[in-house]
Amino acid sequence: MKPAATVATLQPSAIRRVSDGAPPDAMPLGLGEPTWELPEPARRALAETRGICGYGLNVGLLELRTAIGAFTGVTADEVLVTNGSQEALFVMMQAWLDPGDQVLLPDPGFIAYSGIAQLVGAEVVRYELAEDDRFRLDAAAFERALVAAPRAKMALLNVPSNPTGAAGSVDALRRIADACRVRGVVVVSDEVYRDLYLERRCASIRDVAKDAVVVASISKGFAAPGLRVGWAVGPTEVLAPAKVVHAYATTAAARPCQLAAKALLDDAERVLAQSRAEVARRFDALQGALRRHLGQEARVPDGSFYYWLALPEGAHADPFAFCLRLRDEGKVVLIPGLAFGERGRKHARLSFAAKPEQIEEGVRRMAPYWSRG
Numbered sequence: 447m448k449p450a451a452t453v454a455t456l457q458p459s460a461i462r463r464v465s466d467g468a469p470p471d472a473m474p475l476g477l478g479e480p481t482w483e484l485p486e487p488a489r490r491a492l493a494e495t496r497g498i499c500g501y502g503l504n505v506g507l508l509e510l511r512t513a514i515g516a517f518t519g520v521t522a523d524e525v526l527v528t529n530g531s532q533e534a535l536f537v538m539m540q541a542w543l544d545p546g547d548q549v550l551l552p553d554p555g556f557i558a559y560s561g562i563a564q565l566v567g568a569e570v571v572r573y574e575l576a577e578d579d580r581f582r583l584d585a586a587a588f589e590r591a592l593v594a595a596p597r598a599k600m601a602l603l604n605v606p607s608n609p610t611g612a613a614g615s616v617d618a619l620r621r622i623a624d625a626c627r628v629r630g631v632v633v634v635s636d637e638v639y640r641d642l643y644l645e646r647r648c649a650s651i652r653d654v655a656k657d658a659v660v661v662a663s664i665s666k667g668f669a670a671p672g673l674r675v676g677w678a679v680g681p682t683e684v685l686a687p688a689k690v691v692h693a694y695a696t697t698a699a700a701r702p703c704q705l706a707a708k709a710l711l712d713d714a715e716r717v718l719a720q721s722r723a724e725v726a727r728r729f730d731a732l733q734g735a736l737r738r739h740l741g742q743e744a745r746v747p748d749g750s751f752y753y754w755l756a757l758p759e760g761a762h763a764d765p766f767a768f769c770l771r772l773r774d775e776g777k778v779v780l781i782p783g784l785a786f787g788e789r790g791r792k793h794a795r796l797s798f799a800a801k802p803e804q805i806e807e808g809v810r811r812m813a814p815y816w817s818r819g
């Protein structure tokens with residue numbers, strides 16, 4: 447027996463490979479999930495679950511779609527509720543890409559994008575992020591990649607980015623959306639980290655292009671990754687085929703989790719402010735630790751809880767080996783930037799979603815590896 451060819455060559459995510467084998471006493475600066483409590487509105491909604499627990503509509507409960515619509519400025523018909531934004535990404539690619547079509551992905555970019563593209567048989571074309579501008583969106587580099595991709599059917603953006611924490615200017619977003627419109631390329635912007643910022647919220651693709659689709663979820667800003675509720679928001683005709691895929695793939699998101707998501711969205715201002723305070727506390731810890739132990743001034747990311755840390759030069763040839771040594775001997779987990787694409791070779795992703803004391807201790811343990819180079 448042989449699994450499908452697309453699956454047989456698909457490796458488990460490098461993030462899991464690096465973090466799952468970590469010694470139990472290693473400082474967890476690898477995984478990107480909130481380490482603060484599930485906010486109270488969600489806990490209350492989950493505790494109140496009773497009576498008949500039906501499937502509900504495939505596209506999601508109307509009350510949740512209405513809440514997502516109010517939060518994102520669309521109608522309930524322009525919302526598809528999914529099992530996390532990961533499923534939203536999956537159904538969008540499944541719905542719009544035929545085998546052999548090309549999909550534009552950022553380099554560096556979130557690992558799942560290329561995995562999902564491979565599962566649907568699409569060819570990945572990378573567009574470079576601006577290394578000289580903290581890896582923000584580079585409209586010119588995007589346009590070059592688009593010109594070189596005659597079979598492009600979809601472009602994925604990620605603002606702010608996992609792994610770099612960088613976003614893109616309104617002008618860059620507009621140029622990218624315009625270029626895609628001319629070519630009939632569907633734009634999907636992954637904005638799952640947009641509500642987690644230290645200074646100001648970055649621009650959304652939908653500020654400049656109402657024909658684009660945004661995917662997001664309650665996993666990061668709303669601190670509820672385990673509830674597995676996300677969404678795709680966009681024009682009904684673009685979402686329509688994705689709704690069909692979603693119905694066959696998962697039927698619907700879990701009803702109690704949808705009601706908890708609604709409770710979080712109804713209280714969005716307060717919940718998101720609390721999460722941002724948690725992130726700010728952790729960034730303060732990171733800033734202090736980087737200054738004390740590595741002699742570096744931390745730059746404030748545009749959003750997310752990721753710090754894109756330059757690796758010592760000696761690590762560039764084999765960043766995986768360096769990060770595994772750091773993990774097993776130094777007892778601190780960082781994800782090598784190379785896992786996110788060739789342009790990530792000289793960096794590592796440090797997740798400051800960890801607890802402040804873990805961040806302090808983790809950076810302290812890193813110091814000898816940085817001074818040795």
Ligand SMILES: Cc1ncc(COP(=O)(O)O)c(C=O)c1O
Nearest residue numbers: 530531532556608638663665676
């Ligand atoms: C950029 C990005 N997009 C999407 C996801 C998927 O998250 P979820 O399915 O929990 O919304 C993640 C998770 O880490 C992510 O980093």
